[in-house]
Amino acid sequence: MAARTAEIIAVGSELLGPSRVDTNSLYLAxxxxxxxxxxxxxxxxGDQREDLASVFGQALARVDIVVLxxxxxxxxxDLTRDVVSDVLGRPMTLDExxxxxxxxxxxxxxxxxxxxxxxxxxxPDGALVLDNPNGTAPxxxxxxxxxxxxxxxxxxxxLQPMFERLCAGPLGDRAxxxxxxxxxxxxxxxxxxxxxxIAQPIYARWxxxxxxxxxxxxxxxxxxxxxxxxxxxxxxxxxxxxxxRARVELLAALGDHVYSTDGRIMEEVxxxxxxxxxxxxxxxxxxxxxxxxxxxxxxxxxxxxxRAGVVAYDNADKxxxxxxxxxxxxxHGAVSEPxxxxxxxxxxxxxxxDVAIGITGIAGPGGGTPExxxxxxxxxxxxxxxxxxxxxxxxxxxRTMVKYQATQAALDRVRKTVGR
Amino acid sequence: MAARTAEIIAVGSELLGPSRVDTNSLYLAxxxxxxxxxxxxxxxxGDQREDLASVFGQALARVDIVVLxxxxxxxxxDLTRDVVSDVLGRPMTLDExxxxxxxxxxxxxxxxxxxxxxxxxxxPDGALVLDNPNGTAPxxxxxxxxxxxxxxxxxxxxLQPMFERLCAGPLGDRAxxxxxxxxxxxxxxxxxxxxxxIAQPIYARWxxxxxxxxxxxxxxxxxxxxxxxxxxxxxxxxxxxxxxRARVELLAALGDHVYSTDGRIMEEVxxxxxxxxxxxxxxxxxxxxxxxxxxxxxxxxxxxxxRAGVVAYDNADKxxxxxxxxxxxxxHGAVSEPxxxxxxxxxxxxxxxDVAIGITGIAGPGGGTPExxxxxxxxxxxxxxxxxxxxxxxxxxxRTMVKYQATQAALDRVRKTVGR
Numbered sequence: 001m002a003a004r005t006a007e008i009i010a011v012g013s014e015l016l017g018p019s020r021v022d023t024n025s026l027y028l029a030x031x032x033x034x035x036x037x038x039x040x041x042x043x044x045x046g047d048q049r050e051d052l053a054s055v056f057g058q059a060l061a062r063v064d065i066v067v068l069x070x071x072x073x074x075x076x077x078d079l080t081r082d083v084v085s086d087v088l089g090r091p092m093t094l095d096e097x098x099x100x101x102x103x104x105x106x107x108x109x110x111x112x113x114x115x116x117x118x119x120x121x122x123x124p125d126g127a128l129v130l131d132n133p134n135g136t137a138p139x140x141x142x143x144x145x146x147x148x149x150x151x152x153x154x155x156x157x158x159l160q161p162m163f164e165r166l167c168a169g170p171l172g173d174r175a176x177x178x179x180x181x182x183x184x185x186x187x188x189x190x191x192x193x194x195x196x197x198i199a200q201p202i203y204a205r206w207x208x209x210x211x212x213x214x215x216x217x218x219x220x221x222x223x224x225x226x227x228x229x230x231x232x233x234x235x236x237x238x239x240x241x242x243x244x245r246a247r248v249e250l251l252a253a254l255g256d257h258v259y260s261t262d263g264r265i266m267e268e269v270x271x272x273x274x275x276x277x278x279x280x281x282x283x284x285x286x287x288x289x290x291x292x293x294x295x296x297x298x299x300x301x302x303x304x305x306x307r308a309g310v311v312a313y314d315n316a317d318k319x320x321x322x323x324x325x326x327x328x329x330x331x332h333g334a335v336s337e338p339x340x341x342x343x344x345x346x347x348x349x350x351x352x353x354d355v356a357i358g359i360t361g362i363a364g365p366g367g368g369t370p371e372x373x374x375x376x377x378x379x380x381x382x383x384x385x386x387x388x389x390x391x392x393x394x395x396x397x398x399r400t401m402v403k404y405q406a407t408q409a410a411l412d413r414v415r416k417t418v419g420r
Numbered sequence: 421m422a423a424r425t426a427e428i429i430a431v432g433s434e435l436l437g438p439s440r441v442d443t444n445s446l447y448l449a450x451x452x453x454x455x456x457x458x459x460x461x462x463x464x465x466g467d468q469r470e471d472l473a474s475v476f477g478q479a480l481a482r483v484d485i486v487v488l489x490x491x492x493x494x495x496x497x498d499l500t501r502d503v504v505s506d507v508l509g510r511p512m513t514l515d516e517x518x519x520x521x522x523x524x525x526x527x528x529x530x531x532x533x534x535x536x537x538x539x540x541x542x543x544p545d546g547a548l549v550l551d552n553p554n555g556t557a558p559x560x561x562x563x564x565x566x567x568x569x570x571x572x573x574x575x576x577x578x579l580q581p582m583f584e585r586l587c588a589g590p591l592g593d594r595a596x597x598x599x600x601x602x603x604x605x606x607x608x609x610x611x612x613x614x615x616x617x618i619a620q621p622i623y624a625r626w627x628x629x630x631x632x633x634x635x636x637x638x639x640x641x642x643x644x645x646x647x648x649x650x651x652x653x654x655x656x657x658x659x660x661x662x663x664x665r666a667r668v669e670l671l672a673a674l675g676d677h678v679y680s681t682d683g684r685i686m687e688e689v690x691x692x693x694x695x696x697x698x699x700x701x702x703x704x705x706x707x708x709x710x711x712x713x714x715x716x717x718x719x720x721x722x723x724x725x726x727r728a729g730v731v732a733y734d735n736a737d738k739x740x741x742x743x744x745x746x747x748x749x750x751x752h753g754a755v756s757e758p759x760x761x762x763x764x765x766x767x768x769x770x771x772x773x774d775v776a777i778g779i780t781g782i783a784g785p786g787g788g789t790p791e792x793x794x795x796x797x798x799x800x801x802x803x804x805x806x807x808x809x810x811x812x813x814x815x816x817x818x819r820t821m822v823k824y825q826a827t828q829a830a831l832d833r834v835r836k837t838v839g840r
Contacts, residue, residue, distance in 0.1 A: 289717025
C-alpha cells in the first residue's frame with residue numbers, strides 16, 4: 001500500500017507558549033508535498049507523557065506516516081523515544097556505537113560526555129538509526145507493520161540535513177508515483193497587494209486552461225513577496241512544462257521585480273552575479289550597521305568576491321574611516337545623497353573593490369525629523385562603467401525591518417547594475 | 421470543577437502548507453496562560469470531516485477547554501460547526517436573529533446576503549452565540565457537561581476582540597483564582613546538557629520543598645540555553661517570592677554564565693552596560709562579516725555607544741583598513757591570536773572607542789586545515805584598565821551558526837569585561 005498521508009507531531013512545552021512557532025513542520029510539509037505525501041494533521045504537544053502517548057496513538061490510527069520532531073535530547077523532559085517505544089511495544093536497548101559517536105563529538109570540543117547523554121543512544125526494537133552529523137541526537141526510522149514512524153531532532157540545522165539525506169528517499173519510494181512540483185518567484189520592490197493585483201488575472205486564466213492545474217500561494221516575507229506555484233502530477237516533464245509556462249507569464253507581468261525563480265535568495269543571486277563577472281564588492285554602512293556585509297558573507301564562498309566593509313555610525317568615523325568631508329556632512333546632513341555617494345567613494349578608494357555601496361539613513365525609533373522621518377534611507381551604488389546611482393527611500397516598520405529592507409534594496413540595486 | 425487545561429484546534433487546509441503559520445494559537449496561548457489555563461496540545465487540521473471529528477473528540481477526552489479557530493465561513497469547506505454539533509450530539513437549528521444580523525451587514529455594503537451565509541446562523545443546542553462585530557461568522561460557546569467548547573472565527577481581527585470581550589471573562593471565572601507567573605534565565609558559554617546537569621539537582625529539591633511548585637523548561641537556542649520557570653499560584657506576591665528564590669539558586673549554581681534574568685537578549689545587556697558605564701564600542705570583524713556590529717545596532721538607541729566597525733575579509737584590507745602588519749599575518753596566519761589583537765588595536769586607534777573587539781576565524785564550509793579546522797575563531801577584547809583578552813574558540817555547525825556563536829562569545833566577553 002502506498003504511504004500517502006502524514007501527520008507531524010512537534011514535541012516540546014516551549015512550543016505551546018506565546019513566543020515560539022514550530023517551523024520544522026513548515027519545512028516538512030514542503031518536503032513531504034514534494035514527495036507526493038499529504039500532511040493531514042499537525043500537532044504540537046508538551047513534555048507530558050500521557051498527552052504525547054495519546055496524540056501519537058491517534059495519529060498512528062489515522063495516517064500512513066507519522067513524523068515526530070524534538071524531544072530527543074538527553075534530559076528527563078525528552079520523552080519522544082520512550083513514548084514511541086511504549087506505544088509501539090518496541091522495547092529499547094543501548095546502542096554502544098551511538099554512545100561512542102556522542103562521546104567522540106564531545107571529545108572534539110575537549111569535553112567529557114555527560115552521563116545523561118547515554119539516553120540518546122537508546123534504540124527501539126527494529127528501528128533504523130539515522131546518523132546526525134550536526135548534533136548528539138540520532139534520528140530513528142521505524143516501519144511498524146507498514147506504518148512509518150520517523151523521529152527527528154528538533155533543531156532545524158540537525159533535522160533538515162537528516163531528512164534530506166536519510167528520509168526523503170525511503171519515504172518517496174513508499175509514496176507512489178504522483179509528485180508535487182514547485183517553483184517560486186521572489187519579488188522585491190513591490191508590496192503584497194500590488195503583486196497580487198498583477199498575478200490574480202493570470203491565475204484566473206490558469207484555472208480554466210491549464211491541465212494539470214497550478215496551485216498558487218502568495219506570501220509576504222521580510223523585504224520580499226514570494227509566489228509559490230505547485231502542480232501535482234505523475235509525469236515530471238508535463239509538470240515542468242506547465243510550471244515553465246506559468247513562470248514565463250508571471251515574469252512578463254512582474255518584470256525586473258522578480259529577482260529569483262530558482263529559490264536562491266538575494267545575497268546568493270548577487271554573489272553569483274559578482275562571481276560570474278569577476279567583480280569584487282565593498283560596502284560603507286551607517287544605519288544598516290553591518291547587516292549588508294553580514295548578509296553578503298552568509299553565502300559560502302563569498303570570500304572570493306567580498307573585500308571589506310566599514311560601519312561608520314558616528315559622523316566623525318564617516319570622515320576618519322571613509323574620508324567623507326566634514327563640510328559635506330555639515331551642509332547636507334549625514335542622511336543625504338552627497339554623503340551616501342561620498343561613503344561609497346570612500347570605501348571604493350580604500351579597498352579597490354569594483355563595486356561599492358554607501359548606505360546612510362534613520363532606522364529609528366528615534367532620530368526622525370518631519371523632513372527626514374524614521375525609515376528614510378539613502379543608498380548609493382558605484383560600479384565599473386556605470387553612472388553613480390543614488391536614491392532616497394522611505395521604509396516602514398520597526399528598526400530591524402528598516403535595516404533589512406535597506407539592505408535588500410541595496411543588494412537589488414547591485415543586482416540590476418551588475419546584471420545588466 | 422475548575423477548568424484549567426486547554427487544547428487549541430486550528431481548522432483549515434491552508435494552515436497545513438509550507439508557508440502559513442497558525443498565529444491565532446500564539447495569541448490564545450498567551451491569553452489563556454494569563455487566566456491560569458494551561459495549553460496542553462495544539463493541533464492544525466485540514467478541511468476533512470473525519471480528521472476534525474477525530475481530533476476534536478480526542479481533545480474533549482483530554483482537557484477541560486477546547487478552543488477551535490476557523491472553519492466558520494459560509495462555504496462547504498467550513499466544517500467546524502457541523503462537526504462539533506455531530507460529535508457533541510447537539511443538533512443545530514437556524515437562528516433567525518443571526519440571519520438578520522448577517523443580512524444587515526451585507527446591506528450596509530449595499531449587497532444582498534448570499535443564500536449560503538445562512539449556514540453561519542446555525543446554532544447547536546444549548547450554545548451561547550458570540551457576537552462578531554467584525555465579520556459575518558458569530559462565535560459559539562458551549563458548556564458540554566462541564567467541558568467548555570469555544571468556536572472562534574479564523575481572522576485575527578475578528579477572533580481577538582471576540583475572545584477579549586466575550587470569552588476571557590467566562591473562562592477566567594471557571595479557571596479559578598490561579599494565575600501563571602514566569603521568569604527566564606539566558607545562559608551562554610555552556611551546552612544544553614551541561615546546563616541541565618547543573619540545574620537538575622536544584623529542580624529536584626524544588627519538587628520536594630517549594631510550595632507552590634516551579635515548572636521548568638530548558639531550551640537550546642542559537643548561541644544560548646534558556647531556562648524558563650513558571651509558577652501557578654493565586655497570590656502574586658507569593659509567586660514572585662518563589663520565583664525570586666529559584667532565580668537566586670540557579671544564579672548561584674550557573675554563575676556568570678547567566679547573562680540575563682529579565683528577558684533582555686545579549687545585545688541589549690551589553691548595550692545597557694556600555695551606556696551605564698559611559699563607554700563606546702568598535703569592532704574589527706573578519707569571519708563574522710559585520711554580524712557583530714549588526715547585532716549591536718539592532719538595539720534602539722545604540723547610536724549612543726556604537727562608534728564604528730570594519731569588516732576586513734581580505735588580508736590586504738586587514739592591513740589597509742586596520743593597520744595589521746602584513747608580516748604578522750604572514751608569520752602567524754590570518755586566523756591567529758596576534759592578528760585578532762592587532763585588529764582590535766587597529767579599530768581602537770582609528771575610532772578612539774573605549775572598547776574594541778577583534779574577530780578572525782574560519783566560518784566554513786571551506787578554508788579549514790587540520791590545525792585550524794572550520795569553526796576556529798579567535799576573539800580579542802580591549803577595554804580600559806583591563807588586560808588585553810584573547811582566546812581561540814572552536815565552534816560547531818554551519819557557516820551562519822559559526823558566525824552567530826562567534827558574535828555571542830565576543831559580546832559575552834564584553835559583558836564580563838565591562839560588567840566586572
